[in-house]
Amino acid sequence: xxxxxxxxGMKRSGGARSGSVINFRSAMKLSSGRRSSAVLPSLLTFLxxxxxGGLLLMIEKGMLNGMETPSPRGNGRQLDLHRGQAGDxxxxxxxxxxxxxxxxxxxxxxxxxxxxxxxxxxxxxxLVNDEYRFLYCYVPKVACSNWKRVxxxxxxxxxxxxxxxxxxxxxxxxxxxxxxxxxxxYRLKHYFKFxxxxxxxxxxxxxxxxxFGEIESYQKKYGAEIIKRYRKGRAxxxxxxxxxxxxxxxxxxxxxxxxxxxxxxxxxxxxxCQPCAVSYxxxxxxxxxxxxxxxVLQRVxxxxxxxxxxxxxxxxxxxxxTIHYYLCGLPQKLLRELLxxxxxxxxxxxxxxxxxxxxxxxx
Ligand SMILES: *[C@@H]1O[C@H](CO)[C@@H](O)[C@H](O)[C@H]1NC(C)=O
Ligand SMILES: *[C@@H]1O[C@H](CO)[C@@H](O)[C@H](O)[C@H]1NC(C)=O
Numbered sequence: 345x346x347x348x349x350x351x352x353g354m355k356r357s358g359g360a361r362s363g364s365v366i367n368f369r370s371a372m373k374l375s376s377g378r379r380s381s382a383v384l385p386s387l388l389t390f391l392x393x394x395x396x397g398g399l400l401l402m403i404e405k406g407m408l409n410g411m412e413t414p415s416p417r418g419n420g421r422q423l424d425l426h427r428g429q430a431g432d433x434x435x436x437x438x439x440x441x442x443x444x445x446x447x448x449x450x451x452x453x454x455x456x457x458x459x460x461x462x463x464x465x466x467x468x469x470x471l472v473n474d475e476y477r478f479l480y481c482y483v484p485k486v487a488c489s490n491w492k493r494v495x496x497x498x499x500x501x502x503x504x505x506x507x508x509x510x511x512x513x514x515x516x517x518x519x520x521x522x523x524x525x526x527x528x529x530y531r532l533k534h535y536f537k538f539x540x541x542x543x544x545x546x547x548x549x550x551x552x553x554x555x556f557g558e559i560e561s562y563q564k565k566y567g568a569e570i571i572k573r574y575r576k577g578r579a580x581x582x583x584x585x586x587x588x589x590x591x592x593x594x595x596x597x598x599x600x601x602x603x604x605x606x607x608x609x610x611x612x613x614x615x616x617c618q619p620c621a622v623s624y625x626x627x628x629x630x631x632x633x634x635x636x637x638x639x640v641l642q643r644v645x646x647x648x649x650x651x652x653x654x655x656x657x658x659x660x661x662x663x664x665x666t667i668h669y670y671l672c673g674l675p676q677k678l679l680r681e682l683l684x685x686x687x688x689x690x691x692x693x694x695x696x697x698x699x700x701x702x703x704x705x706x707x
Pocket of ligand 2: 701
């Protein structure tokens with residue numbers, strides 16, 4: 345699945361110019377269409393490497409993780425925009441990767457060149473704050489409830505971010521989709537635009553464990569449907585509760601779904617936020633949530649008492665062991681089809697593909 349060492353050097357020198365367009369197009373088709381079984385693992389690897397100009401190697405080697413991000417200085421919020429070397433390098437890699445991949449001819453270059461469905465999805469995921477002049481594209485399972493809390497505090501709808509209430513995901517929030525085209529155009533041009541991303545498989549697992557493990561409405565709506573479709577002999581069973589969907593069944597379901605029509609909790613981040621059509625000023629990581637969130641708050645000029653909420657006490661992290669357990673438990677065939685479906689999230693946001701070689705999975 346993953347490249348052997350010497351392949352890096354070889355393919356890196358091919359560069360983003362020659363040959364990558366064709367591969368890129370076919371990968372695009374694969375990742376947005378229903379049939380993705382024919383894709384070659386080497387193509388995926390190639391794509392990821394081309395996208396990041398070899399800098400992924402640094403991430404893989406843990407060089408970026410090794411660099412300490414200093415904690416913000418002082419307790420007030422001076423305009424201290426220094427976020428540490430690691431964060432800056434990652435931003436630069438992301439910038440360069442997105443620039444390279446988005447400059448391909450077949451990629452959208454503005455919100456208005458998206459299809460109506462793509463545009464609708466995007467505009468419904470962008471939250472507006474006119475006072476501090478920013479746009480935030482929210483991605484479910486990437487701390488979006490906490491960001492919504494922050495937005496509500498900034499607009500005065502909530503007293504402080506730690507108020508113990510269940511988050512209402514609609515009320516007191518302004519979505520870009522509720523504005524007129526000229527209002528949308530103005531804000532896209534002049535406001536600070538940001539979003540947060542997360543390792544794609546971690547996000548997927550988080551959605552799977554939360555929705556199918558805990559939320560009855562999802563078990564009824566999606567769980568029952570998945571079991572009817574994919575569990576032998578259950579197609580006509582009326583008594584299905586949908587509360588025991590296996591990860592393999594969930595993945596089979598994902599493979600048959602069109603990425604543009606998926607539920608937002610498992611729709612690829614690419615399709616939610618369209619990073620080629622919108623030029624985001626900042627793409628933060630769930631992996632550096634505290635420092636990246638603090639950076640954004642400084643950047644938009646939020647008052648010092650507005651801080652990003654602590655992780656909830658019920659927060660269940662998706663650990664490396666969890667990922668290993670679920671991914672290695674999948675049949676290789678499903679895994680080979682699943683990664684292409686999320687390939688743009690891996691490559692645009694510079695996450696290395698998970699190591700799912702049999703050697704690795706045996707541990
Ligand atoms: C990345 O690109 C954005 C938008 O073009 C820019 O505002 C930002 O400063 C860039 N960040 C880095 C680290 O180059
Ligand atoms: C994957 O894991 C195996 C076993 O731990 C290791 O030998 C191999 O080098 C890893 N591959 C990559 C590309 O990291």
